[in-house]
Amino acid sequence: MPKKKFDTEMFYMALDKKRRSQGMSWKQVAEISGVNASTLTRVSQGKSPSVESMAALAVWSKLSVDSFVQHEVPTEISSDPISKAAAYFRASPNLSPESADIIESVIRSIYDQLREDENPMDKNVLRVQERNINAPNSIKYF
Numbered sequence: 001m002p003k004k005k006f007d008t009e010m011f012y013m014a015l016d017k018k019r020r021s022q023g024m025s026w027k028q029v030a031e032i033s034g035v036n037a038s039t040l041t042r043v044s045q046g047k048s049p050s051v052e053s054m055a056a057l058a059v060w061s062k063l064s065v066d067s068f069v070q071h072e073v074p075t076e077i078s079s080d081p082i083s084k085a086a087a088y089f090r091a092s093p094n095l096s097p098e099s100a101d102i103i104e105s106v107i108r109s110i111y112d113q114l115r116e117d118e119n120p121m122d123k124n125v126l127r128v129q130e131r132n133i134n135a136p137n138s139i140k141y142f
Contacts, residue, residue, distance in 0.1 A: 014091040018061045033060035
């Protein structure tokens, strides 16, 4: 069974976004959520909170903890920039996990279509030239 890892950094970023959107200080977050301020400091340093603290922060922020659980993947896949970008969408309190998955799918599809060993600009120039064979003075680059 693949290991699962809690993405503390993304969880902290989502908490910080929520905190800022409500105009609160970290001290206020600690008081309202019932979590020690020292716990919030540890989370800001990338250390995972206890289950109790994580639950309290999830309730306060209305974030789904599941959105921050990552499956361990092989190194060659984990360096994939789409997976890294998708983590930001999962951290957004404005998106459901399903919405984040849809965004990731769309971006991955576009990325896969454009990702090649060739220079994408070379492909665009070729397409422009093919379209404008009869009108060489009206070449437009896009």
